[in-house]
Amino acid sequence: MGEAWIKFNNFSFTYAGAQFPALKDINLTIEKGEKVLVLGANGSGKTSFLKALNQELGTAANPGKIEGSVSYCDHNVESFKGKDIADFISEDSADQELVDLAPQDEGDFTKQIWSLLAKDSQERSFNDLSAGEQDLYRMMDHIKDHKKVYIFDEPLANLAPRAAEHFVDALDDFHMKTQSTIVVVEHRLEQMMYRHIDRVLVLLGGRLVFDGSLSDLLHHAILANLDVREPLYVTAMRYAGYPLDQVHHIAHVNHISGPKLKDVMEDWALSIPSFRYQESTEELIRLEDVSYHYNHKNHALKDLDLKICQGEMLSVVGANGAGKTTLSRILSQCLEADQGQVFWHGQEITAANRQKVKNKIAYLPQNFRPLIVGATPWEQLEKFYANYQEAGCQLSPDKEALFNQLLSAIGFDHLKHYPLKFLSYGQLKHLLLACVLLKDPELIIIDEPTEGQDYKHMVDFMGSLYRINQEKGIAVIMNTHDVEVLLAYTRRCLVMSEGEIIADTDPVYVTSNENLVDQAALRESSLSVFAKRIGLVDPYTFIRKFMDYDREVQQS
Template sequence: MQAVITFRQFSFRYKNQSEPTLKNIHLEIARGEKIWIAGPSGSGKSTLAHCINGLIPFSYGGEMSGQLLLDGQDASGMTIFERSRRIGTILQNPDAQFVGQTVGEDVAFQLENEAAPYDVMKTAVSSALELVGMQAYEAQGPHELSGGQKQQVALAGVLSTQADILLFDEPLANLDPASGAKAMRLIDEIHRNQGKTVILIEHRVEDVLLEHIDRVVVMNEGEIAAIGTPDELLAAGILPRYGLRQPLYLEALSHAGLPLSGFTDLSHPESLKPTEDGSEPQGPPILSESQLRDRLEAWSTSVLPAGRGSLGEPLLELRGVSFAYEPGMNAVADVTLTVRSGETVALLGSNGAGKSTLSGLITGLHKPGSGEICLRGEVINGWSIRRRGEEIGYVMQHPHHMLTQHMVRDEIRIGLVARGVPEPEREQRTEEALQICGLYPYRNWPVSALSFGQKKRLSIAAILALQPKLMILDEPTAGQDYRHYTEFMEFINRLSGEGMAFLFITHDMHLALEYADRAAVMSEGRVIAEDAVARILADGGITSRANLRETSLARFARAQGLVSPSRFVEAFIAAEKKVKRA
């Protein structure tokens, strides 16, 4: 099949950097392929994408060598306009690419630039919005939409241009699990029905593998480390070797002493099955279904659930808290919730469930219409944002809403300076926070040169350095590779052991499973469930009502006919914690 994108001995070095970010890239992407580009933060994934869509060299300067061909033509001779007609890009943060005052205006933007006739433009916009299920929102402002709806509008915008190549840069970073699954289905439908070439850059391994992927390109330190089908790379254990996590059900098999080489269809928990015996044609499976079920049952009952440490006194208490942006329409309704010293609570729910509004009430950005918010037993409804900030740290979902300094080190120091922390301690806290969040090598870099994941870690480091009593993290793992995610989550786990409390607002079910003492689930502004995370994520009624998605561990356990999917999930959590403590 004809290659639509070809890299030949291609290298790129950003201006003012001594080492190249991309090194000797050899890659061909065929027309109509669906490619997943994976790898740790800083591996060169986004730089490769910027070379394809033209942001390099038109927005980011530097020195390149080798060849990049688009449809067999040298891309270096193409203008950014020519690139944009061939390649549609959907960014991590859709807010950054909205230009119209309404959804319809935004989708029509490029058609207007091309001076398309009004009737042609109207038909194209309507068709694109219908394809992504957003036709009813044509007159609405794009910034009024949920995260999932914004992604759908951004996709409609590139579909209206008829670009042959669709490039998605972390499309799932801000989506709840159910919306993420819907986005992957939509991308897959467009790929299959319209023959588009699709390139995905994404850290959420299990979500990407929900739909068919032709090939995975694994990058590491600016080079291509591996290329293969998903099953080939999963069976070989390639992903964890380069900072990505295997799907949880595959890790559970390993914990149970079952090697992955004994199974096929590794990409999907419901269809995974034992390999056939190769000693005879069409031989029986190495393990029968009943043998596999018995092995998994024996393992899950033999692992003792991880015990919860002793928790301190109530630190934060919400008592019947309600809030409305407009009279009669509560965004938060009668919420009662307690977070104790040393406790980690995951706040789960779909986009628009009220999680971020609740964090705004806790930090003082909003004033409750009714109810009380207490800190160590004292009602703080009347406290200023500044006073609350001395004890409650808040890391926003989007790092660009928080980062204000030019240099990485200065971003950590500015809060310490404002608090009057003495210079020697200021320097110590700055270096500690940078080390914890994996940013010490970049301490003298400009903030603008960091990737999205690195900027997210910088925003967390800046608050960690202030040592609050309670820390609210809004999507702390968005855009993070597994190695960095594990490093700073293990540090946060140690801080909770010293008495700091954490409230995670997250769509990352893995984070909730492994690091939260319990979860509170929100739907339509209300807390509809509080329990251990494993039990919540194995309860189809709760996950369906809250627009969550059952963890792959529970789906795998159910597909294998295990008696208690939640017990299987709890066994996995206990096994993981044992490995981390070793």
């Protein structure tokens, strides 16, 4: 065994005023130089565990009762939170080019990391980056070789797949060079598996329920029962009844193998019926030769032609700056095109009918927090109802019945008058979905529907969105980087690049085509890699059947 960094001995912690412990009977030693991944659903105890690592429990900020002991062998710790990182970069750096923000010491390993992370965005200013990229630059700017321990809280939360891949690359290179102790808490297991992980910890209900290697964790097939999304290729083998203990290199899909694995998977795919979709050809909204640019600069959208049908559910993908958000704002009538025409049910949208059309479209942006205006879910609905009424929307006169119906549909029966400040990120997003349904829209446009949510809340939210689409016939457009979600829930995918739609095709094709994956800043689906690796005859049908089957299992 190596030298210990931290030791927990029968450690439990109960917050002041709480009835039950947040952490219970933790026995654990993390050694110096280890790279550890911590998994667990929301409420599993991950946040409290990180506070314990940072010596924050039992302090004035986090009062409570400590039982057992925790021993720190090194206090030289740096901690980063992916969603809410302190602003390490000064305000006057916001308009600088990124190359000017990079560390200036040529020998500093931080500069090597910075160069790797900047390769997709070095010509943009800091303000032009996405929230996730800004978080990433702040973290990298503050990493210095003299620290011995680094703790990352959901560092991939706001990052697109390519940026997340760069981060995982950089973190692993940094770990190998410095032999620092690194602890990462993250929901996105598949992307963290891209590089080596020494050890995985899984928390449930404040208890440590798994402590071991990634391979052992996947062989045990326990993640689905812990509300943690397991790699899709592992789920596929589990559905097919393939014995996971016979799988070689289960944590490395590029090298995976097993006796008769191909035969078992093909037999299973043949046994699954193809899912039948009802397709509408009735036009809902159409763009003709639409262009838009900001401040007379380069086109954000260029000569777009696009038709969306009633009841469609489609995804839009592309790198940051590709034009996805601008397209959403044009479709939702938040912006007017500089050039071209927009039609609603075949009628051109003009100043005379724009508000009427706008009342039938709901747009949920990525940064939805400014839309949280109530103190409770019921009050939030009240505020939206009043705003929609003022805008001239046609609303149900039986307000109380409508509120009860919408809150019940999202599982909020017991939370009607619960303070919003205590709701999770995923619950707030779910509530906003209920709010926009007040006006009975014909089209919902949503940015990054699964961002910042654990597996359970993601399944719940996407289930609600899917039912709305299937049962009410409301068209849904999702801007997303989540490969699994676009495969499971959409049958059409638009790929955007530099303000143009460069592909309008099936999501399975998008996530399997190397060129489109690269241009959309995505990552190839692990199912696609798995299917190619084991030599399946028809990877497309296998992936489509699996995603449909898995979605129905999740929603059952």
